Amino acid sequence: MIWKSENRKWKFGKKAWKSLFAKKLGLGMSDEDKIALVREPIANAALAECVRAGKDGATVTFDGHVRNESHGRATSYLEYEAYEAMAIAKMKEIAAQIHEKFAIDRVAMVHRLGRLDIGETSVFIAVSAPHRGAAFDACRYAIDTLKKTVPIWKKEFFADGAVWAEGELPPTPPSAKSAS
Amino acid sequence: MGYNFCMVQTAANVRVKVLFFGRLRELIGIAEESGELPEGTTLAQVFERYAERFPKLGGFRGSMVVSRNQEFAAWETRVAAGDEIAFLPPVSGG
Numbered sequence: 001m002i003w004k005s006e007n008r009k010w011k012f013g014k015k016a017w018k019s020l021f022a023k024k025l026g027l028g029m030s031d032e033d034k035i036a037l038v039r040e041p042i043a044n045a046a047l048a049e050c051v052r053a054g055k056d057g058a059t060v061t062f063d064g065h066v067r068n069e070s071h072g073r074a075t076s077y078l079e080y081e082a083y084e085a086m087a088i089a090k091m092k093e094i095a096a097q098i099h100e101k102f103a104i105d106r107v108a109m110v111h112r113l114g115r116l117d118i119g120e121t122s123v124f125i126a127v128s129a130p131h132r133g134a135a136f137d138a139c140r141y142a143i144d145t146l147k148k149t150v151p152i153w154k155k156e157f158f159a160d161g162a163v164w165a166e167g168e169l170p171p172t173p174p175s176a177k178s179a180s
Numbered sequence: 181m182g183y184n185f186c187m188v189q190t191a192a193n194v195r196v197k198v199l200f201f202g203r204l205r206e207l208i209g210i211a212e213e214s215g216e217l218p219e220g221t222t223l224a225q226v227f228e229r230y231a232e233r234f235p236k237l238g239g240f241r242g243s244m245v246v247s248r249n250q251e252f253a254a255w256e257t258r259v260a261a262g263d264e265i266a267f268l269p270p271v272s273g274g
Binding site: 064080081082083085086087089111122123143146147148149150151152153154155164165166167168169170171172173174175 | 203206245246252253256266269
């Protein structure tokens with residue numbers, strides 16, 4: 001915090017505070033969308049805050065967290081791993097898609113990796129928009145697409161063993177396109 | 181470098197990086213390796229080499245996808261110098 005005593009004005013504007021926030025979250029300095037993979041707990045409230053601007057009338061958030069059971073077995077904890085460079089690229093693609101498909105303002109999309117305990121947030125998405133409909137639709141599209149196309153894997157640990165979650169096969173390009 | 185990469189060939193070889201993730205990585209105990217392949221090798225053929233080296237990998241061919249340079253790719257795609265190839269089990273993020 002810097003107090004500019006001579007004219008009694010905050011030296012840090014709104015933008016600077018946002019950047020500071022983003023830096024703390026490990027999200028880079030962009031004032032636009034926030035796309036990240038993190039290994040520490042996701043700062044849900046801060047992310048929801050950083051997408052809202054004056055022109056927005058709604059922010060829709062999706063908070064995906066760790067369930068205490070899987071197919072009737074009590075889960076102890078989960079471990080997530082990712083093909084990190086590609087996962088970030090795919091998450092950015094999703095952000096670009098929802099900007100194109102829906103009348104939204106900003107997107108924050110963060111996935112956590114490593115060990116997660118029951119109840120902890122594994123993925124958090126926040127979408128702001130002038131009107132709620134677009135924010136709802138875009139947020140739904142973003143999480144549904146993330147689960148199908150982003151190279152992240154979940155291993156479920158139980159009291160008596162561990163399994164890789166079944167998952168979904170991402171769509172691949174048609175063969176003809178591959179000749180190059 | 182894996183021995184399956186050590187080709188005695190007259191055709192030009194290209195250097196590539198190969199990555200495995202999730203259950204595939206666990207199955208063969210390799211996350212990443214680099215090596216040389218004959219130019220024109222398809223991604224399917226790259227996988228076949230690994231399946232020969234690690235027979236238990238073969239059963240997963242139908243339930244995985246492949247990427248080239250961080251884009252999902254068709255199995256018929258041919259490798260080029262400097263490619264980063266990754267074999268990816270079904271994704272389960274979220």
